[in-house]
Amino acid sequence: MSAETLSVGDLLFEVQRSSRRKTLGLTVDRSGELKLYAPEATPREQLEKWAKSRQLWVYQKLAIKEASRPIPRPAGYMSGDAVFYLGRSYRVRFVTDQEGAVHCRTGWLELRLSDKTDAEARIREWFQATGGHWIKERVKLLSDRYGLVPSTVEILDLGNRWGSCSAAGRLNFNWRLLQFPIRLIDYVITHELVHLVEPHHNDDYWRRLEGLMPDYADRKAKLLETTREYDRV
Template sequence: MSVNTKSSDRLTQVVQGDGYDVVIERSSRRKTAALKIDGGLVTLVAPRQLPIERIEQLVADKHRWIIEKLAHAALAKPASSNQFVSGEAYPYLGRNYRLKVLTGDLIAPKLVNGRITVTVPAPKQQPHYIRRLLQSWYKRNADRKIREKVRRYRKLVGVETGVVRIKDFKSRWGSCTPYGDLEFNWVIVMAPNRVVDYVVVHELCHLLHHDHSTQFWKEVERVMPDYKEHREWLKQRGHGLVV
């Protein structure tokens, strides 16, 4: 199988396989490369300094596995009703932003003039690329915004925090450990800003009370008197936060 670099920019590269493309995401936090397939999109998360030649070889070595997984993905039900076309609205911190899809070399999404702009080689044939790129955009922004909120609210709660991670959770908005490590579902940044604040405060208060006791909720209310409003928003509308 021949594997060629198709296009690249500072954040993302695309490697062309035999009948499919592989989106390469570089991360300074990765020590090893990992392949994953989501919604028909093949992604390889690689250490920032890993040579492209090594990545190409990894893709070639996993060719059969990739083909099998893509076949299963083709039979799977789509996770979202979005069509990933220009004009669709995507929420971020309570405000809707219209998607603008451009044709060209693959470029990571950017928020420009009130629109989320994404560029892919063939938009009509590659909605799974657009979806994956949007998810990456949300994750990067979630990492930045949630860390800012943790720094602000930990002083109000009066706790010290450990590592802050942004993760994929199926049924949770966040979690914490007795060591002060906090994990948050990246999807939460699609919710209104104050709802995101509530989730951050909720997890920080768990560093004081590791249950949902009366003392825990009193602490949440001390920091955020209107928390019940935001908790109810999540119960009623949180299931609709999906890319």
């Protein structure tokens, strides 16, 4: 299993060397993962220089991918629309008045009728506030269990990334994660916690992750699969 990576600016390439290759090449796959293909003995400096020369092309590719993601439905929510929170489905219902913009009760996500045109924003705010609190608690629980302690935890809009870990030990999570079942959220949290001790996806990284979460590969595969199904909020 190859695990060589190369960072150029904020881009991270997975390097795949092969004795059969004669030239350098790179691909941007569906999920935005970057792969750099190189002849076996290419020095790192040469890879870096070449990747730098392709940086603009990569950004363009990533931008096209972002813009061409399917828009699953027209903007706005209707009564009866499904919203997923922690893997459970809730139906949207508009009520004439209530305290607070969003109420979550058995099977229903209730919003004020007067907020109907801004329902998307209200739901998102609710996800970030209520769910953000939930994620922080969950990080604390797993962090205590594993003895891996981040410096800060933030819930943000990370575009199509689920989480990130900075060199200073700051963990960021995408608020959209909150749609998923808890076991998949746990995978993303654990994935980022392991980055506190292993910044790169090398063999040591995957070994540590497997030590903490033996069925991580299954959760990871499920996350990729679920990402396509749940791409609604």
